[in-house]
Amino acid sequence: MERKNIDWGSLGFGYVQTDYRYVSNYKDGAWDAGCLTDQATVTMSECACVLQYAQTCFEGMKAYTTQDGRIVCFRPDLNAKRMADSCRRLKMPVFPEDRFVEAVVETVRANAAWVPPFGSGASLYIRPFMFGSDAIIGVKPATEFQFRVFATPVGPYFKGGIKPLTVRISDFDRAAPRGTGHVKAGLNYAMSLYAIVDAHEQGYDENVYLDSATRTYIEETGGANIVFVKGNTLVTPKSSTILPSITRRSLVQVAKDYLGMEVEEREIPLTEIGEFTECGLCGTAAVISPVGKIVDHGKETVYAGFGPTIQKLYDTLTGIQMGRIPAPEGWIQVIE
Ligand code: PLP
Ligand code: COI
Numbered sequence: 001m002e003r004k005n006i007d008w009g010s011l012g013f014g015y016v017q018t019d020y021r022y023v024s025n026y027k028d029g030a031w032d033a034g035c036l037t038d039q040a041t042v043t044m045s046e047c048a049c050v051l052q053y054a055q056t057c058f059e060g061m062k063a064y065t066t067q068d069g070r071i072v073c074f075r076p077d078l079n080a081k082r083m084a085d086s087c088r089r090l091k092m093p094v095f096p097e098d099r100f101v102e103a104v105v106e107t108v109r110a111n112a113a114w115v116p117p118f119g120s121g122a123s124l125y126i127r128p129f130m131f132g133s134d135a136i137i138g139v140k141p142a143t144e145f146q147f148r149v150f151a152t153p154v155g156p157y158f159k160g161g162i163k164p165l166t167v168r169i170s171d172f173d174r175a176a177p178r179g180t181g182h183v184k185a186g187l188n189y190a191m192s193l194y195a196i197v198d199a200h201e202q203g204y205d206e207n208v209y210l211d212s213a214t215r216t217y218i219e220e221t222g223g224a225n226i227v228f229v230k231g232n233t234l235v236t237p238k239s240s241t242i243l244p245s246i247t248r249r250s251l252v253q254v255a256k257d258y259l260g261m262e263v264e265e266r267e268i269p270l271t272e273i274g275e276f277t278e279c280g281l282c283g284t285a286a287v288i289s290p291v292g293k294i295v296d297h298g299k300e301t302v303y304a305g306f307g308p309t310i311q312k313l314y315d316t317l318t319g320i321q322m323g324r325i326p327a328p329e330g331w332i333q334v335i336e
Pocket of ligand 2: 059060223283284
């Protein structure tokens with residue numbers, strides 16, 4: 001396999017069309033056999049449920065080249081499970097979890113030439129997604145759906161690479177109590193677009209959302225969960241309205257089992273953020289991006305950026321993902 005001739009180190013987080021994607025269609029109550037295709041466009045009714053009522057959900061994961069030249073991906077079974085949860089919440093048919101993992105593996109294998117080399121700082125971002133595809137005009141779920149997986153090589157999510165971020169406490173809310181904040185619905189991101197454009201215009205990298213019921217607790221950002229460090233303890237919000245990040249769940253285990261840290265998953269009042277020494281945003285795209293500053297209406301809380309704990313968490317997690325450090329059982333899916 002000859003790798004594509006790309007300047008991997010200068011990739012940002014953008015879409016690059018790769019050679020193959022996986023497609024399966026749901027009709028008359030069943031998923032078809034599914035296959036790889038080179039067709040990168042989708043044609044459907046102007047009245048498709050996804051276009052009118054945003055019936056869509058997605059996942060995000062990455063494939064890496066390890067030091068010894070294998071291609072692997074990280075905990076795809078958890079993405080399969082989370083997508084199944086999203087589908088149930090959005091009245092979409094679950095794409096069977098074992099088939100989800102197979103579709104991811106097939107897509108990555110077919111695009112092996114697009115997997116960035118070890119040490120390049122880039123990875124292959126994988127985007128499984130599903131949408132309601134038939135014409136629906138009354139407000140109700142679609143009856144036909146498409147599940148797709150594409151892959152695209154990416155670099156760092158935040159502009160400027162991994163320099164410490166400046167984030168703000170948002171005046172907008174992300175997720176309602178008993179809403180869809182805990183699943184990966186496209187609609188959660190549609191409603192964050194106004195807020196992220198506004199944040200960028202004001203010079204911030206991201207929005208930190210508060211719980212919308214009381215606006216007193218830290219929740220997460222538009223595209224990542226948040227973690228804080230206090231002494232030898234990793235502290236991360238517990239809430240029924242945040243996305244259960246696979247990166248965050250993995251970091252919790254890394255902190256406990258690899259770094260000997262204490263972990264607290266609990267409500268974090270906004271008034272507590274000055275008591276932490278380090279802060280990071282974590283997610284597939286964000287990996288662990290250090291936060292340098294949280295700004296709350298002019299009041300600045302400053303953190304160590306790549307402080308010692310965030311650095312250790314970053315090194316250990318990426319070491320596990322890229323095969324430099326032994327992984328817990330079942331975390332690494334070898335693709336080839
Ligand atoms: N929170 C939000 C809102 C996200 O979009 C993401 C990205 O997937 C995450 C958290 C991080 O989740 P994960 O670590 O599973 O990628
Ligand atoms: C991911 O990290 O995979 C996400 O889906 C976040 C998105 C904002 C790119």
